[in-house]
Amino acid sequence: MSITGLEVEVERDDGFETEEMTLNMGPQHPSTHGVLRFVIKADGEVMRKATPDVGYLHRSIEKIAEKVGYASFMPYTDRVDYVAAMPCNQGWAMVTERLAGIEVPRRGEFCRVIATELNRIASHLLAVGSMAMDIGAYTPFTHALRERELINELLQELCGSRLTFNYMRIGGCAWDLPPRFGEKAIEYLDHLEPIIDEYNALISFNKIYVERLASVAVISREEAIDYNLVGPNLRGSGVKYDVRRDEPYSVYPEIDFDIPVGTGEAGIVGDSYDRYMVRIREMKECCKIIRQCLSKMEPGPVIAKVPRNLKPKPGEAYVRVESARGDMGWYCVSDGSTAPYRLKIRTGSFAAMSAIEHVSRGLMIADLVALIASLDIVAPEVDR
Amino acid sequence: MTLFNSMPEMALTTTVDSMINWTRKSSIWYMVFGLACCAIEMMHTGGPRADIDRFGTIPRATPRTSDLIMVSGTLTLKMALRTKLLYDQMPDPKYVISMGSCANCGGLFQLAYSVCDGVDKVIPVDVYVPGCPPRPEALTEGILKLQQKIAEERWLVRRAPGEAHV
Amino acid sequence: MNSAEIVDRLRARFGDKIGDFDDKAGDPFVYVQPDAIDEVCGHLKNDEALAFDALSNLSGVDHPKTSTIQVVYHLYSYRHRHMIVLKVSANREDPVIRTVAGVWRAANWHEREVFDLLGVRFEGHPDLRRLLMPEDWVGHPLRKDFVEPEEYHGIKTSRESPIHGIKTSHESPTK
Numbered sequence: 021m022s023i024t025g026l027e028v029e030v031e032r033d034d035g036f037e038t039e040e041m042t043l044n045m046g047p048q049h050p051s052t053h054g055v056l057r058f059v060i061k062a063d064g065e066v067m068r069k070a071t072p073d074v075g076y077l078h079r080s081i082e083k084i085a086e087k088v089g090y091a092s093f094m095p096y097t098d099r100v101d102y103v104a105a106m107p108c109n110q111g112w113a114m115v116t117e118r119l120a121g122i123e124v125p126r127r128g129e130f131c132r133v134i135a136t137e138l139n140r141i142a143s144h145l146l147a148v149g150s151m152a153m154d155i156g157a158y159t160p161f162t163h164a165l166r167e168r169e170l171i172n173e174l175l176q177e178l179c180g181s182r183l184t185f186n187y188m189r190i191g192g193c194a195w196d197l198p199p200r201f202g203e204k205a206i207e208y209l210d211h212l213e214p215i216i217d218e219y220n221a222l223i224s225f226n227k228i229y230v231e232r233l234a235s236v237a238v239i240s241r242e243e244a245i246d247y248n249l250v251g252p253n254l255r256g257s258g259v260k261y262d263v264r265r266d267e268p269y270s271v272y273p274e275i276d277f278d279i280p281v282g283t284g285e286a287g288i289v290g291d292s293y294d295r296y297m298v299r300i301r302e303m304k305e306c307c308k309i310i311r312q313c314l315s316k317m318e319p320g321p322v323i324a325k326v327p328r329n330l331k332p333k334p335g336e337a338y339v340r341v342e343s344a345r346g347d348m349g350w351y352c353v354s355d356g357s358t359a360p361y362r363l364k365i366r367t368g369s370f371a372a373m374s375a376i377e378h379v380s381r382g383l384m385i386a387d388l389v390a391l392i393a394s395l396d397i398v399a400p401e402v403d404r
Numbered sequence: 405m406t407l408f409n410s411m412p413e414m415a416l417t418t419t420v421d422s423m424i425n426w427t428r429k430s431s432i433w434y435m436v437f438g439l440a441c442c443a444i445e446m447m448h449t450g451g452p453r454a455d456i457d458r459f460g461t462i463p464r465a466t467p468r469t470s471d472l473i474m475v476s477g478t479l480t481l482k483m484a485l486r487t488k489l490l491y492d493q494m495p496d497p498k499y500v501i502s503m504g505s506c507a508n509c510g511g512l513f514q515l516a517y518s519v520c521d522g523v524d525k526v527i528p529v530d531v532y533v534p535g536c537p538p539r540p541e542a543l544t545e546g547i548l549k550l551q552q553k554i555a556e557e558r559w560l561v562r563r564a565p566g567e568a569h570v
Numbered sequence: 571m572n573s574a575e576i577v578d579r580l581r582a583r584f585g586d587k588i589g590d591f592d593d594k595a596g597d598p599f600v601y602v603q604p605d606a607i608d609e610v611c612g613h614l615k616n617d618e619a620l621a622f623d624a625l626s627n628l629s630g631v632d633h634p635k636t637s638t639i640q641v642v643y644h645l646y647s648y649r650h651r652h653m654i655v656l657k658v659s660a661n662r663e664d665p666v667i668r669t670v671a672g673v674w675r676a677a678n679w680h681e682r683e684v685f686d687l688l689g690v691r692f693e694g695h696p697d698l699r700r701l702l703m704p705e706d707w708v709g710h711p712l713r714k715d716f717v718e719p720e721e722y723h724g725i726k727t728s729r730e731s732p733i734h735g736i737k738t739s740h741e742s743p744t745k
Contacts, residue, residue, distance in 0.1 A: 340626075
C-alpha cells in the first residue's frame with residue numbers, strides 16, 4: 021500500500037478480490053451539522069468518492085420573501101443560518117437599505133457591529149466545540165456550550181431571544197443597548213479571553229487532535245478560490261481576504277483588527293488544522309472589535325425613519341456581509357412593490373459542500389467527518 | 405394465563421406497576437434527531453446548564469437503541485419519508501416529542517412549498533413543546549410531562565374499558 | 571477597473587455577442603448571448619488584466635411578462651478587487667444556456683440549483699439533476715406560475731382547519 025499525498029492506492033498481491041462498498045451516511049447522524057447525506061463509495065476504510073445529497077432542509081425561504089414583503093421577512097433571515105443569525109439580519113437590512121436609499125444612524129451601526137461580533141464568537145465556539153466532538157472528544161463541547169450560554173444571556177438581554185434574534189430592522193436596530201450592557205459585555209470578554217487559552221491547552225495543542233487534523237483534506241489556494249470558498253475556509257488556505265476589511269461596510273473602516281490566516285503550522289497550508297486555528301484566533305479578534313465599538317459609541321438614535329409600507333424603486337442590488345461562515349451574498353431584485361421580486365442568498369456553506377466531493381477522494385471515512393466539521397457546514401445555509 | 409394487563413387493582417399490583425414505570429421513566433434514551441434551529445436548543449438542553457442527563461435522558465445515535473425521538477426542527481417533505489422509516493426502526497414502546505413550532509404545525513414555514521406542516525402527519529406524537537425555538541427549560545418541561553405520561557401506564561393491572569393502548 | 575472599461579474590452583474582443591450595458595439601476599450590468607457565455611467567462615477568468623478568478627453568485631430570475639428567464643452572474647477578482655455583473659436572457663418556454671462549470675467549479679452546484687428551481691438547462695454540464703427538491707418532484711418551484719401540489723407521497727401539503735369537524739348545538743342530530 022502506498023500513500024502519495026492525497027490519494028491512497030491499494031494494491032493487493034495476496035490474491036484476495038476486493039469490491040467497492042456503497043455506504044449511506046445520513047440524513048440522520050450524530051454529527052451536529054444538520055441533515056446532510058453522503059453516498060460513500062469506499063474500498064474498505066478509504067473513500068473513493070463521497071457524493072453529497074442535500075435538500076433535506078429546503079424551506080423555500082427565497083420564495084417566501086416574494087410573498088411576505090421587506091419588513092416582515094426579517095425573522096426568516098434568522099433561519100437562513102441559525103447559528104450566526106445576526107449577520108444574516110444585517111445582510112437583508114443592508115440590501116434593502118441599498119435599494120431604498122436609507123442611511124442608518126451611527127449608533128445603529130455600532131449596535132449592529134457589537135451584536136454581530138458577539139454572535140460570531142458564539143458561532144465559532146459551536147464550530148470548534150462540535151469539531152472536537154466529531155473527532156471524539158466530548159469535554160471541549162461542554163466547555164464551548166458553557167461559554168455560549170453566557171453569550172446567550174447577553175443577547176437575550178439585548179433582544180429577548182437566545183437563538184433567532186430578529187434584532188435588526190430595515191434602517192437600524194430594533195432597540196438600543198439596555199442599561200449597563202457595555203459593562204456586562206466587557207465583564208464577559210475579560211472572562212472569555214483566558215478561557216480561549218485554556219481551551220487551546222485542552223484541545224488545540226493536544227497531540228492526538230493535531231495528528232487527526234494536520235495535513236488532512238488539504239485545499240490549495242487556487243482550489244479554494246475556484247470553488248468560491250469564503251471566510252475561515254478561504255483564510256485557512258492562505259488567502260488574506262475579509263469583507264470587513266477589503267470591501268468594508270458599516271463602521272468597520274474605523275476599527276482596527278487583524279485577519280488571521282492559515283500558515284501550515286502543523287502540516288500543509290490549507291489543511292483542517294489551519295481552518296480550525298483560524299476560527300480560534302478570530303474569536304480573539306472579535307473581542308478586540310467589541311471593546312473598540314463600546315468605547316467609540318456616542319448617544320443618538322438607532323433607527324432611521326422608514327416609511328411604513330416600504331416600496332423601494334425598481335432596481336437590483338448585490339451586497340456582501342462577512343458572516344461567521346464567510347461572505348454571504350444577498351442579491352435582491354425589486355419591482356417597486358412591497359415585496360421583493362426575487363431574492364437570492366449565496367452562502368459559504370453551499371460552496372463548501374460542493375467542494376467536498378473533490379476534496380474527499382482518498383480520505384478515510386473518519387476523516388470525512390473531520391472535513392465537514394473543519395469546513396463548518398450548517399445545513400440551513402446549504403438548503404435555505 | 406399471561407400476567408400482562410390481567411390483574412385487578414390491588415396494593416401489590418399497583419406497586420409493581422409504579423416500580424416498573426419509575427425505572428422506565430428515569431432512563432429515557434432519546435435519538436439525536438436534530439433537524440434545524442431547535443437542534444441547537446436541544447444541544448443546549450443536554451449541555452452543562454440545563455442538564456437533562458440528571459433525569460436519565462442520554463443521547464443515542466441510532467434509533468435501534470432509543471426510546472424517544474425528539475423531532476426538533478422543520479420537517480420537509482423530502483425528510484418526512486425518512487422520518488417515518490426511522491420511527492419504524494425504533495423498538496416498542498416508543499415515544500415522540502414534537503419540539504418547536506415547525507414540528508408542531510409547520511410554524512412560520514407554512515407558506516413554503518416544500519415543508520410538511522407538522523410531524524403528526526407522519527408519526528403519532530405524545531408531547532408537543534411550543535416555542536420558536538423552545539427554551540431549554542421548556543424542553544425539560546416537555547420531558548417531565550412525558551415522564552408523567554409514562555408513570556400512568558399499566559403493566560400488571562388490567563386496563564379500564566376504553567383506555568387507550570400505550 | 572470599473573465596469574464600463576471592462577465592457578469596452580469585451581466588446582472589442584467579442585463584438586456582437588455582448589449586448590446592452592445598463593449602468594443606471596443599481597449595480598451596472600451587461601447582457602451576453604446565451605451561446606457565448608462560456609467563452610466570455612473563460613476570457614474574463616484567464617486574461618491577466620481582468621483576472622476574474624471567483625464566481626461570487628449565479629442566480630436565475632423569472633420574468634413571465636417578457637417571457638424570459640434571466641441568469642445573473644456576479645464575478646469577482648481577488649487579485650484586482652473589481653466586480654462585474656453579466657446577464658443572460660433565455661426563452662422561457664425552453665431555456666438553454668451554455669454552462670460555465672468548466673470555467674469555475676463553483677458554478678456546478680449553482681447551475682444545478684437554477685435547473686432544479688427554474689428549469690433552465692445548461693448545455694455541457696457534467697451532472698445536471700435536481701439538487702434541493704426530491705428527485706421525483708414535478709415542476710419548478712421558483713417560477714412565478716408554480717402551483718403547489720395537493721399532496722406528495724400521501725402527505726397532504728396543507729393543514730386542514732378543525733372547523734370541518736365541529737358539531738354545533740343548533741345542528742340536528744340526524745345530520
